[in-house]
Amino acid sequence: MQKSVNGPSFIPVYIQLKEQLKNLMMQRIYPPHDKLPTVRELSGFLRMNPQTVKAAYAELEAEGYVTLDDTGSVLVAAKLPNKSVQVEPGIVAEQREETFLSRVPEKSRQSAFERAQGRRRPAILFAECDVVQVQEYAVELEKATGYTVKPCLIKDLEQLASSILNGYYDLVVTTFLHIEEVQKWLDSLGEGNMPKVIGCLLESNLQSIRELQQLSPGSLVGIGGTTWEGAHNFRQSIIKAGMTDLELKIGSMEYPSSLDELLSAKPRLILCTSIVGAYLRRQSRFLPLLIENRFLNAQSVQYIQQCVEGFR
Incomplete structure (x- = not known):
């Protein structure tokens, strides 16, 4: 009941x-x-x-x-x-x-x-x-x-x-x-x-919204999840927030090649978990990362x- x-x-x-x-x-x-x-x-x-x-x-x-x-x-x-x-x-x-x-x-x-x-x-x-x-x-x-x-x-x-x-x-x-x-x-x-x-x-939730608001329409945003489901949920959050003028590309630690493709696309900003952030930093030190699951x-x-x- x-x-x-x-x-x-x-x-x-x-x-x-x-x-x-x-x-x-x-x-x-x-x-x-x-x-x-x-x-x-x-x-x-x-x-x-x-x-x-x-x-x-x-x-x-x-x-x-x-x-x-x-x-x-x-x-x-x-x-x-x-x-x-x-x-x-x-x-x-x-x-x-x-x-x-x-x-x-x-x-x-x-x-x-x-x-x-x-x-x-x-x-x-x-x-x-x-x-x-x-x-x-x-x-x-x-x-x-x-x-x-x-x-x-x-x-x-x-x-x-x-x-x-x-x-x-x-x-x-x-x-x-x-x-x-x-x-x-x-x-x-x-x-x-x-x-x-x-x-x-x-606080990182609010910071992510702020950073996304400052991007110009059509900007490419990368989304890196520990799991594919998590990356998809990130994507849905951005869409539901009404930021539909951004181009979104997702990747996941479950499929490391998808994260390599994400890097190759050179997005303006990458929203990711701390684990994905550590992986991406090993590939390149200078990345526009925003860790979405900060402490x-x-x-x-x-x-x-x-x-x-x-x-x-």
């Missing part, structure tokens, strides 16, 4: 996206007057429901972090508000003094506290589609937090259903590219005290820690 969006395993995705975009702005990674991706660009690139991005931007505008115009442009506000400043009630769906953590049911927070304090350190399940990528993210997150972090491919989640239902994991973490997919699967398990699903916004940024790690501490 599909559970309500207000059920214990649900933190609205638009709230998660809003909070992490806000952190990037507060840290001046995206400074005042900087341009953020449009709703179409961000939702398409992250393969996310456009209404989710629209809701996140609407709240950021209501809180004074961004300005929107009729053309769809999203700009960081000239002066960011103080976090302690409250917005008039009723402007957005919830009162501003409520954080996404304060919306978590008290019963859920207490049970997580008992698990974390009474039996073991917090346990996180990190789910992604690429085996190398998910292992790198899990190791990085475990080093940064001291939590137990288990990597899992999304296609293998079913094998861990029993441990999830038995309450072993405090959080399930993935990237925004897969958060809606993972949430839907978790909801399919039925009612119960499920772990929260947290999405990580990779989790500090804001994402801090966000995960806040979630765990909020439930303990």
Whole structure:
């Protein structure tokens, strides 16, 4: 049975996206007057429901972090508000003094506290589609937090259903590219005290959109995936983001000759995974590479820690 969006395993995705975009702005990674991706660009690139991005931007505008115009442009506000400043009630769906953590049911927070304090350190399940990528993210997150972090491919989640239902994991973490997919699967398990699903916004996702926006129409863009499926997903993200005036050519480590052909085509920019980037660098030191699966940024790690501490 599909559970309500207000059920214990649900933190609205638009709230998660809003909070992490806000952190990037507060840290001046995206400074005042900087341009953020449009709703179409961000939702398409992250393969996310456009209404989710629209809701996140609407709240950021209501809180004074961004300005929107009729053309769809999203700009960081000239002066960011103080976090302690409250917005008039009723402007957005919830009162501003409520954080996404304060919306978590008290019963859920207490049970997580008992698990974390009474039996073991917090346990996180990190789910992604690429085996190398998910292992790198899990190791990085475990080093940064001291939590137990288990990597899992999304296609293998079913094998861990029993441990999830038995309450072993405090959080399930993935990237925004897969958060809606993972949430839907978790909801399919039925009612119960499920772990929260947290999405990580990779700064490299936003950087990729920015770099692609600056290319002239007709520019050739190379896409290098660890797997052919991953390269194809990269390609679909760019198309769904509305950047259809770019010429796209893909290659994969599964077929090294396809990467050699990619180099021979001399693209203006190559989006690739870290593994493909290392291979391409061995062929030529001077390449316009943008590593798309760069490590989790500090804001994402801090966000995960806040979630765990909020439930303990």
